[in-house]
Amino acid sequence: MPVVEEHFDVNERRDAGQPRWRLLAELGRRVFDPVDGNALDQRVAAALLELVSARSSVLFEVTGDEPPVLQAVAGELILHDVLDCLGTLVAEIVSAPAERRGSGELAVARMHGAGCVLALPLHVRDYVIGALVLLDGPERRFDEDELAVAQAFANQTAVALENRRLYAQLSRAVSAVETSQKQLVESERLHAVGELAAGVAHHLNNIMTVILGNVQLTLNDILPPAVIVRLRSTERAVLDATEVVRRMASFSRSEPLDESQEVDLNQVASDVLELTRARWQDEAQVHGLAIRARLEGGRIPSVxxxxxxxREVLLNLVLNAVDALPSGGDILVLTWAAEGMVYCSVGDNGVGMTPDVRQRALEPFFTTKGFRCRGLGLSVSYGIVQRHHGTLSLDTADGHGTTVTIALPAVSGDASTTGAAGTRASGVTVLVIDDDAAVRDIMAQILRCYGHTVLVASNGRDGLAQLGPELDLVITDLGMPGMTGWDVVDAVKRVRSDLAVLLLTGWGDHPHGQRDGQAAPDAVLAKPLTQDKLAAVVAELTAARATRARSR
Structure with a gap:
């Protein structure tokens, strides 16, 4: 046999190689399938062995830039020391000058103790992306036809690998564009809904200012107990509606955090359970379910x-707990204090979360509830807790319920509530400016009940005409035709910088629209407001003005 092989002429070799070239064409159609690029590496390594018989094959890919890192990604199982030697050889090919890559000298080499190696660089334009390697026994010799067909297959492989890389890159780019587009659409949708909600909220707040004011003024009278109960219920309903409107108005807008108040988490939790009773009790009963929710409040300091x-945080947590009880069950809200922190947990014995869901639970827009949910509840709650310098943690297991715990810094023991509720200023003169006659009238009535002298104006210009020396305070609405509240504040401060100005707004606690250079009001209050809150702020502002006057 060696003699016959040695005298095998060139024409016979070419004729013998024809089936191999036909096989190359067939393998090209079978291996380089653009639909299934994930298994391409293994198909390439196996096809090379089918094309050129050898003991084993390895596909290397370049995974680094400077210096290039070569990694075996597919092929037959080879001992690590042999694989390292192959890696060294391929590294030499990759680092060789471009004009020498793929030459016979580099393509074929003999490795000490390993046998004969055919190493074929995979290059795209002027850079190498990897190499195909065939390994056989030390007696093996690769003939010219084998070298040519193997190099042709390597060229096809390089194009296929590069196309796969470009396709993956394009897919990532398209995915990023789609994600950005979805986020932009969602952002614009939220903005549009927020603008609509803000306009609706402004009108609703004016209406509720009148209702709440009349209810509270009536409660100042001597009334039968049954009437008082009904009025208190109406008052509570209006205040609850106020919170709903404020949440609606702040939808899609990032409002600054107001940390000026001391909050009792027991009271917040109690309010939330009442606010959500329709969901966890009434709606559940309609569907034949029994959901029990209770609060076990500990002795805790304020936060x-x-x-x-x-309240929004606990509302989200309770509603999530309700959704996790499709067959009914229990919701337990606990509060306790430890080591300078106040804790509140909302737990249920419902369906729980799988590890994958638990890992993504705090991601914005992630939801397991389908299209009926925006997937913002937990992520928004997490953000609110963080802005309060607190933490939010999840304890859950699939089929064993979920407990969400928030921890917030406690108010130090020597802290005292600084509110001025119940404080009454001695009779002062107040100018009320509001284009809504009903709001203007109820504000005047409340202030007069506290012993103040009240002047009224229906617009900014009429109000400015009444800026006499007897005035102690100006209360102005924000949204008015002609002169806005910002314009009134600026004009008052230019005429009498010592005069306190209170800005009332139906657009929430942090209204927009103040122009650069305009003077700021001394305080801002959102409508509707309770008579006690109004009286307290009037007392605070007029007292501060009197203190400044005495210090001069």
């Missing part, structure tokens, strides 16, 4: 924060 935002 510093925004009660509306914290």
């Amino acid at each position: 510093k924060g925004d009660p509306t935002a914290l």
Whole structure:
């Protein structure tokens, strides 16, 4: 046999190689399938062995830039020391000058103790992306036809690998664009809904200012107990509606955090359970379910924060717990204090979360509830807790319920509530400016009940005409035709910088629209407001003005 092989002429070799070239064409159609790029590496390594018989094959890919890192990604199982030697050889090919890559000298080499190696660089344009390697026994010799067909297969492989890389890169880019587009659409949708909600909220707040004011003024009278109960219920309903409107108005807008109040988490939790009773009790009963929710409140100090935002957190947690009880069950809200922190947990014995869901539970827009949910509850709650310098943790297991615990810094023991509720200023003169006659009238009535002298104006210009020396305070609405509240504040401060100005707004606690250079009001209050809150702020502002006057 060696003699016959040695005298095998060139024409016979070419004729013998024809089936191999036909096989190359067939393998090209079978291996380089663009639909299934994930298994391409293994198909390439196996096809090379089918094309050129050898003991084993390895596909290397370049995974680094400077210096290039070569990694075996597919092929037959080879001993690590042999694989290392192959890696060294391929590294030499990759680092060789471009004009020498793929030459016979580099393509074929003999490795000490390993046998004969055919190493074929995979290059795209002027850079190498990897190499195909065939390994056989030391007696093996690769003929010219084998070298040519193997190099042709390597060229096809390089194009296929590069196309796969470009396709993956394009897919990532398209995915990023789609994600950005979805986020932009969602952002614009939230903005549009927020603008609509803000306009609706402004009108609703004016209406509720009148209702709440009349209810509270009536409660100042001597009334039968049954009437008082009904009025208190109406008052509570209006205040609850106020919170709903404020949440609606702040939808899609990032409001600054108000940390000026001390908050009792026991009271917040109690309020939330009442607010959500329709969901966990009434709606559940309609569907034949029994959901029991209770609060076990411990002795806890207050926390510093925004009660509306914290109420929003617990509201989300309770509603999530309800959704986790499709067959009914229990919701337990606990509060306790330890080591300078106040804790509140909301737990249920419902379906729980799988590890994958638990890992993504705090991601914005992630939801397991389908299209009926925006997937913002937990992520928004997490953000609110963080802005309160607290933490939010999840304890859950699939089929064993979920407990979400928030921890917030406690107010120090020597802290005292600084509110001025119940404080009454001695009779002062107040100018009320509001284009809504009903709001203007109820504000005047409340102030007169506290012993103040009240002047009224229906617009900014009429109000400015009444800026006499007897005035102690100006209360102005924000949204008015002609001169806005910001314009009134600026004009008053230019005429009498010592005069306190209170800005009332139906657009929430942090209204927009103040122009650069305009003077700021001494205080801002959102409508509707209770008579006690109004009286307290009037007392605070007029007292501060009197203190400044005495210090001059």
